[in-house]
Amino acid sequence: MNIVETTLERIKPVNAELLQQAQAKLDNKTKPLGSLGRLEEFGRRVAAISGTMNPDTTKKVIFTFAGDHGVTDEGVSAFPKEVTPQMAFNMLAGGAGVNVLARHAGVEVRLVDVGMDYDFNGALGLIDRKVARGTKNFAKGPAMTRDQALAALKVGIDQADQCKAEGVAMAGTGELGIGNTTPSSAIIAAISGMPVKDLTHRGTGINDAALANKIRAIEQGLALNRPDPKDPLDVLTKVGGLEIAAIAGLVLGCAANGIPVVVDGFISTAGALIASEMHPNVRDYIFAAHASVEIGHRFMLERIGATPILDLNMRLGEGTGAALAMGLIEAGVKVLKEMATFEQAGVAEQL
Numbered sequence: 001m002n003i004v005e006t007t008l009e010r011i012k013p014v015n016a017e018l019l020q021q022a023q024a025k026l027d028n029k030t031k032p033l034g035s036l037g038r039l040e041e042f043g044r045r046v047a048a049i050s051g052t053m054n055p056d057t058t059k060k061v062i063f064t065f066a067g068d069h070g071v072t073d074e075g076v077s078a079f080p081k082e083v084t085p086q087m088a089f090n091m092l093a094g095g096a097g098v099n100v101l102a103r104h105a106g107v108e109v110r111l112v113d114v115g116m117d118y119d120f121n122g123a124l125g126l127i128d129r130k131v132a133r134g135t136k137n138f139a140k141g142p143a144m145t146r147d148q149a150l151a152a153l154k155v156g157i158d159q160a161d162q163c164k165a166e167g168v169a170m171a172g173t174g175e176l177g178i179g180n181t182t183p184s185s186a187i188i189a190a191i192s193g194m195p196v197k198d199l200t201h202r203g204t205g206i207n208d209a210a211l212a213n214k215i216r217a218i219e220q221g222l223a224l225n226r227p228d229p230k231d232p233l234d235v236l237t238k239v240g241g242l243e244i245a246a247i248a249g250l251v252l253g254c255a256a257n258g259i260p261v262v263v264d265g266f267i268s269t270a271g272a273l274i275a276s277e278m279h280p281n282v283r284d285y286i287f288a289a290h291a292s293v294e295i296g297h298r299f300m301l302e303r304i305g306a307t308p309i310l311d312l313n314m315r316l317g318e319g320t321g322a323a324l325a326m327g328l329i330e331a332g333v334k335v336l337k338e339m340a341t342f343e344q345a346g347v348a349e350q351l
């Protein structure tokens with residue numbers, strides 16, 4: 001059995017009894033029933049996922065997985081592929097959007113090189129787990145080999161196992177990779193069977209002509225590679241990305257270890273979709289951070305069965321939405337842990 005199979009075997013449904021206990025505890029707090037809305041869901045679910053009524057939310061980590069994409073040869077992005085390593089250096093220096101928002105939310109960012117087409121020579125702070133120097137152009141053939149996809153999934157699983165060992169309370173996904181909205185659209189198109197044009201958008205900001213070409217490249221790649229919609233690993237291998245595979249691995253690993261996982265935008269959700277197609281119970285562990293501007297995002301979320309927490313017109317990626325959502329999820333946990341009950345506060349209950 002490979003590590004993906006052993007991880008899938010470890011995934012169990014969340015503890016339904018704890019879910020109920022946590023809701024009962026919330027119902028005794030000094031507030032009309034249900035009046036803290038989704039914050040109550042966050043508190044209840046984090047308790048059940050982590051197996052305790054008193055989750056310690058101190059340690060929160062966002063994993064930004066970075067990779068390059070051969071499909072950029074088709075002219076699918078508004079930026080050159082060199083921006084991926086350039087932005088990686090910016091992130092290591094603490095100057096990227098995710099660094100700012102993670103600092104704001106009290107979250108650590110870890111940048112993981114799963115497949116950038118650049119030699120970093122042991123750059124300080126970068127976690128080097130490079131599987132390949134980018135994927136191949138999926139408009140011309142498969143993006144990866146099955147072994148590469150498995151190796152990249154393992155990168156994410158290893159980070160989740162490490163979180164368990166370190167006592168990380170909540171993990172977040174993020175990514176960096178010029179061209180990666182193209183494989184993300186291809187993944188939801190392959191799995192849903194919906195028309196590519198209804199799932200493909202402007203990524204970093206392409207114009208109408210480039211968007212038409214991006215749709216053409218994805219349609220060509222799907223027709224050529226014929227990914228099997230019933231085999232998520234096949235979809236990942238043929239039209240996916242190395243960082244998307246690592247995100248899928250992180251989500252699987254978090255589910256296996258009982259760690260809530262906060263999924264960022266469009267590309268992260270493509271990874272989470274692969275994971276949830278691999279095992280139905282994975283969705284119990286997922287929090288969808290926000291609704292991305294990318295038009296295909298809501299179809300991924302619908303398929304996973306997740307409702308986004310925020311809707312801020314964001315489309316940066318990196319884990320920026322995850323950082324913001326983590327603060328709200330933590331707020332829900334604090335309500336569960338810290339709010340006084342009617343009895344403690346001497347407040348009269350409903351007539």
Ligand SMILES: O=C(O)c1ccc[n+]([C@@H]2O[C@H](COP(=O)([O-])O)[C@@H](O)[C@H]2O)c1
Pocket residue numbers: 076077078079175176177178179180181182202203204205264265266267268292293294314315316317318
């Ligand atoms: O997270 C999102 O929803 C999102 C939407 C559009 C673009 N991005 C980011 O922009 C890059 C991909 O855009 P593109 O146009 O190069 O495919 C990649 O580095 C992502 O982090 C991210």
Ligand SMILES: Cc1cc2nc[nH]c2cc1C
Pocket residue numbers: 079083087175176177204316317318
């Ligand atoms: C500048 C820039 C920053 C990014 N962060 C994630 N994707 C990105 C793409 C670009 C182009």
